[in-house]
Amino acid sequence: MIESELQKCLRGELFDCKDEEIIRMIRRARNLTEAYNTTAFADTVARQEILSELFGGMGDNVTIDKPFHCDYGRHTFIGSNVIINMNCTFVDCNRIEIGNNVLIASNVQIYTATHPVPTNERLVHHWDPASEKPFFRTYALPVTIGNNVWIGGGAIILPGVTIGDNTVIGAGSVVTKSIPSNCVAVGNPCKVIRFLEEVKHD
Numbered sequence: 146m147i148e149s150e151l152q153k154c155l156r157g158e159l160f161d162c163k164d165e166e167i168i169r170m171i172r173r174a175r176n177l178t179e180a181y182n183t184t185a186f187a188d189t190v191a192r193q194e195i196l197s198e199l200f201g202g203m204g205d206n207v208t209i210d211k212p213f214h215c216d217y218g219r220h221t222f223i224g225s226n227v228i229i230n231m232n233c234t235f236v237d238c239n240r241i242e243i244g245n246n247v248l249i250a251s252n253v254q255i256y257t258a259t260h261p262v263p264t265n266e267r268l269v270h271h272w273d274p275a276s277e278k279p280f281f282r283t284y285a286l287p288v289t290i291g292n293n294v295w296i297g298g299g300a301i302i303l304p305g306v307t308i309g310d311n312t313v314i315g316a317g318s319v320v321t322k323s324i325p326s327n328c329v330a331v332g333n334p335c336k337v338i339r340f341l342e343e344v345k346h347d
Contacts, residue, residue, distance in 0.1 A: 230250050306323050308320070328341060
């Protein structure tokens with residue numbers, strides 16, 4: 146059985162980002178986000194219908210301000226009671242999972258896609274433009290955001306990161322590594338500056 150490029154992508158392996166199945170997913174996500182970004186603010190029914198079609202899963206009471214951008218759409222899973230403010234970008238080549246009671250401020254970027262660092266691994270040797278393949282190599286790692294998390298404006302979350310429950314990420318932070326639960330973390334690279342008392346919710 147031949148493995149699809151999408152299966153490789155979700156396993157964190159190198160994959161062809163110009164694969165036909167992947168291009169269809171991207172085209173679909175672009176069309177849906179374009180439709181979403183042109184809806185009237187008061188047309189909550191149409192907005193919710195588009196989001197339900199766009200994402201892999203979505204809970205109740207989810208509000209996403211415009212404009213919003215994502216890559217695949219179906220790889221994003223959002224819990225209940227979530228606010229995503231304006232101008233956020235989710236590069237969801239791999240899974241992005243967002244828990245319940247999450248606040249995501251404006252201009253937050255979440256990336257799952259990345260590339261090998263060494264040039265000889267990142268670039269394809271003797272690349273042929275006629276091949277319709279990318280001249281670079283890509284893989285993707287999932288991002289998980291726990292429950293009750295607040296992500297400040299302009300934060301960037303990089304591939305493979307997990308943010309634990311009840312944690313606050315300061316505005317403008319670049320989250321390069323996973324952050325534990327019950328803390329405040331800020332900076333570039335983002336680091337824990339203090340821990341919080343564990344919060345219990347019903």
